[in-house]
Amino acid sequence: MYYTLQAPTYVPYQDYLGHFARSEDMVLNLILQSIAGERNDELFYQELIRLAPTEKEKEVITGIRDDERKHNQMFRNIYTQLTGTSPTEIEAMEPVEHVSDYLSGIENALFGELKAFEKYRTLYLNIRPVYRNMIFEIMTDEIKHASYYNWLYTKNNR
Template identity: 30%
Template sequence: MQGYGESFIQRLQRSIEEEWKDHDFYSRLKGDTSNRLFADYIMHAADDELKHYRMFQYLYLQLTGKYHEFEPEMISYRSFEKGVIRAQQDEFKAAQMYKEMLFMVPSPVAYHAVFTAMIDEMEHATRFGTIYGRLK
């Protein structure tokens, strides 16, 4: 299990970084398809990732008094199909981490943010699975 022994704040920091990275990844992945449905699904996920990033940064500010600063990373991929597979895997991992974080939340505001992100990540995994299925 990734993150075993991490505090809620440490996981929140990782979540902030991952949400930003995924937003950037999906914004680029969307440009690699001419299929309008695929592009809409991917853009929906990208928009949600930005929403999660902002929500988690605000939560971090409430809990620590400052924003989480980090050096953004970029996800690379070799093809649209490989990108879709990577995206779905990342969404499943994020949903699992948020499920674990729900048992650690320090406040009701934190619960709302983590629960919302967890549900959205499961939806994104379904959307990416749909895209992958249509590619075959």
């Protein structure tokens, strides 16, 4: 007996769309969320670096943390270009988790990277084409980060 798989229909991730009727409002809201999210991730990953058991793992997470800083700046630049004003100081959306268990921290980071990718895909599909290359770079970094966290999780869950 054969089973056929049917590809799911793409629907933008609804949690990020909210009540915004205009695409430009939605894009600006997603960018502000992303600025806060990237900062939150940076702080979270700093905690993971502290707990990493080897220098190699510290290097990997440090590289990811540095990418998050780069993404934050990229989103700030896009916001400034779209609005003509720089974003005000944005607090992290949620309090930064303090990581006490390295393995659960890696798992949270993995799922966080995948969730960010979904948000950025919605942003990519709705932002002006001139900004899509920047969003694409951020999206591919997030997938790369998820792959690294998958490796770290596997390496430490033996």
